[in-house]
Amino acid sequence: MLFKTVLVILLYVSGVLGQNGWRVTYTPETICGLKGSSVDMRCSYLYPKSHTVQKTFWFIHQNPIPELDDLSLDPEYSDRVEYLGNKKNNCTFRINQLRESDREAYHFRFLTNREDSRYTGRPGLTLEVTALRVIMYPDTVTEGQSVTLTCSTTCTLTGLPAFTWYRDRSPLSFTTQTHQLTASSEDGGRYSCAVKGYGHLPSPAVALTVNYPPQGTTVSFSGEIVEGSSVTLTCSSDANPPVNRYTWLKGNRTVSSATGGPEASYTIKHITRQDSGEYYCEAGNWIGTHRSPPKLLDVQYSPKNTSVSVSPSGEIVEGISVTLTCSSDANPPVQNYTWFKEKRAVSSRRKSGLNHTITNILSQESGQYYCEVQNQVGTQNSTTETINVQYPPKNTSVSVSPSGEIVEGSSVTLTCSSDANPPVQNYTWFKKNETGVWQAGSGQSLTLSNFRSWNSGHYYCVSENKHGPQNSTALLATVQGGQIVAVAAAVGVGAIVALVFLGVVWVSRRRKSTNVTVHTEGDREGNKGPIYSNVSGTPMSHTETLCTDRGNGEVPLYSSVQPSNTHNQVELLYSTVCCPQSEDEVQYASVQFLPSGAGPRPPASTVTEDCVLYSTVRKHQT
Template sequence: MPPEHIQGFTCTIIDVLYKFGAVVLKFCKLNTLSVMLPTHLCFKCVYVRVCVSACVRVCVCVYFSGVLSQRGWGVTYTPERICALKGSSVNMSCTYSYPPSHTVQKTFWVIYDWNSKQEGEDLSKDSEYSHRVEYLGNKNSDCTFRINQLRETDSGTYRFRFLTDHVNRKYTSQLGVTLEVTDLQVMVNPDTVTEGQSVRLICSTTCTLTGSPAFIWYRDGSPLSFTDQSHQFTASSEDRGSYTCAVKGYELHSPAVALNVIYRPKSISVSVSPSGEIVEGSSVTLICSSDGNPPVQRYTWYKNNRAVSPWGGSDRSYTIKTITLLDAGVYYCEARNVIGAERSPPKHLDVQYPPKSVSVSVTPSGEIVEGSSVTLTCSSDANPPVQRHTWYKNNGNELSWKESSYTIKSITLQDAGEYYCEAENAIGTKRSQITLKVLCE
């Protein structure tokens, strides 16, 4: 603003050091106001009188640092900037002063509209705020203000205002508390990794939360051990899932973000259906189970270290429709995806069957002479082993002996005849016979 001249006096504008809360003006030149100040600071243009012999109005840019005081009037905000979570509550700490000749009649807070450059009305009467705000101060010096259930739209600059008992005497601070309300967002970088690679999780906010709070992390709803806002780790298959974050002491949770960990097949095992004992002649299916990401693309079956399914086969099951003794052995499966392949532990397939190849032999061999000792021995192949042998003579007369060998210590002519051995296990029975001829002495 050009200088104003008052009746016959002329004044040269020189360097001005003007204190109104802080140092504000770097230099002035005659008839032209040139201000060199950082543009990110908060300034106010005021008019002051300089020179003793003349009245000259100079536009002075003033930087305020949180305390505004004019002849006993002042407001202090601590802190001046607050970053808070959506849904939480915030206290705007504030103290104020005024001349002792005044008595405070009314106190309230307003929000400054930077677009219209106007202050709003008493927030306690605003329908968007009335049920969420509390004045915690008094009419002496404390002007602390509380907002509950914060919304992102609550972000803005809040100012304290008070009225005294003097006519037309009201005071609104030119500063205020800048409130920024933030949501929580999880950032996963990268969101798809191969097992063994590094991953960083960030619980992102639009501003730095006041008070350096602790963070809580969840994977698929279960809490994790780390509490930093940013956490880096080496990914394993167990880390795959949906992540959310929260701030300790607050209910707000971020939306879930998925981490995809890809890995070769693991936890491979072979199961048999139906379960239980495998009996010769039944149908049996071997099933290969595995955990892999992406899913297994190909299974290969092996018996006794030789492939029994063609390469490129994709079936996770291997069926033997009518199983025999020849199918018994050690089986395992190999599961393969795009990352790699792994084999299962071996699975022994035990095929059970009733006694077979039952036969009776005589000891000693050759001719049997009356008075000699003769032993009949019953032999068989069975799985499980034969549990009981039963001996019969001629027309099915059961002998009392139940062992695999039957001995006649002094054979007689009456002992001649047909002998039968019946072998029995849990699966079934089978007989074999032999004819015993006794010669006279």
């Protein structure tokens, strides 16, 4: 028994020394494994060719009976170890789920078919087990300073593996065991590292604190931004340490200050359109300040200051085109306009900047106009705008008073009525009988005192304002059976003012010019004296004649009649005086009214029947 023991020891010793062909080689002899990972203990062995390997195993302690130390039988290892070798020359061994307690010297042993032939590789393979941890220096910095990160181990991991770095569990781009960075606000966070391929075995995380001034400052609104409501403005900013002061500005004017955390609020109660504008928030901490971009506060409100304008802005005369324009201050802009004339809708359109146009305006379209405007917030009516359509006289007529039976010699009053805007300025009365047309007076009423048969005739009035004149229908006043009879009758003078004068004209049979002055009653403004003047005869100078030479050397005379009081007149009178049919009379013919400023008297052939009156003036008998 003692001999066998000595033999085993000798074989063991000779094996270590590689004597007689026995040898175990560990590559490397020391390895560093990562806690929780797997490690392969690479191993090879040799023995004499005359032997056959019967058993192989790894152990960590030498017992009197070494076979009992087989790690595959040890409860601490049995479910974590694998023999990757064979019974020829490969003795590689793997340990999974490394523990820090696995730090040991590991040995390989094999037995052959020869009695008491066994061999153990000495001094064995040393296994180191390390955990990872992050070393950060410094761990608190101000933006712009440098930070060094190291993924630290207690031993050098076998194989010099690459590393994976994480910030807040998100992988980073660098893979070295040590990394240096220039800190920015984005670099703050919790850092950890892991061996590449073992991302599930990271180190504990270490926090890096980066101090920086406020950044990303923004302004937001809450609430309906409508005039009268309450609106809250909120300022948000990212800073480390957190913002401890806020300043609110509208434009460049400070409107409020607040202190507090990452947000600050500014509330405007009963907001008005004057509160519209660009708002800023300025956030600060002990490192610095930052101002937000401008935020436009656009306060919506219902229409205000609604008004109507009229074009043209001066006098509005019947027949022209008139445009009414509605303007209003509203946000959002007016969406609907409705036009009213004295509370009656006349036009409605859905468009902005509405104009209401009346073409060829009539007198009945005078009145008060206003517009109603509406947006999505509310409505408003404008003030009223009065349109006063002016027009020349219309519906001119004559009435008589008294209206019953009137005895000859009584007083009769004729009254002229007319619709005009502006009101009639001038009334002129005319009488037409068998001797011609006479101007009978002026003023709205014409009184005939002590009416006699020679007062009989057709009476009519001409009413006139600055836009033109109009004739009334004629009223026939005559004496029948001792009573005055008044009957309406038409006069063929059309719409032209039949202003014909009559006077005593002395005509000489000798060829010479004649001057005639006709007197009548004072005009409406009280001017006494002649209304018409410059009645002068001139020899006929063209070949068209209205009467022929009487054979006694007398030739026709032409007279040009011009009213002397022209400031209220709108027409010129031209008359042609023909030669007398006898010694006792002169005939007037071709009496035509032309607009003032007209050219020379038209030829007799162009005188229309409507504008010709005839009258005869008999020579006074001496």
